[in-house]
Amino acid sequence: MKLSLWISTAIALAGSLTSCAASLRLLNFPFDPAGRSLNSPFSEITPQVNDRYIVFVSDRRGSQDIFLYDANEQRLLDLPGLNSLDAIASDPAISNDGRNIVFAATREGRSDIYLYNRDTNQLRNLTENLQAEVRHPTI
Secondary structure, eight states: OHHHHHHHHHHHHHHHHHHHHTTOOOOOOOBOTTSOSSBOSSOEEEEEEOSSEEEEEEOTTSSOEEEEEETTTTEEEOOTTTTTSSSEEEEEEEOTTSOEEEEEEEETTEEEEEEEETTTTEEEESOTTOOSOOOOOOO
């Protein structure tokens, strides 16, 4: 009885592990000391990855800004109007279609959640009147 339970458990575990392996892919991006690519000598924190895009916070411009990398085209994408705030950005997340980026930002000791639409280049504060600390948004 114990042997058959052990064998069935081993088979189920092996089956679940092989189904996970199909979704793995190795990402290899070249190092760029000037910071024009994904790998750079600067601090890149809180990356979030979907099928095509990698959104992250970096200090490569001297402030904590949000960057978007297109893994298919292997280049950084422009985000006009996003990093113009005098705020410290953190914890970005990107929608599955790559259209919207949500992130937390701290400005003058107050934290808020912002939504950036890549189609319209519009930035919207989602928690403007909230009297609480907010962190780690997801979309």
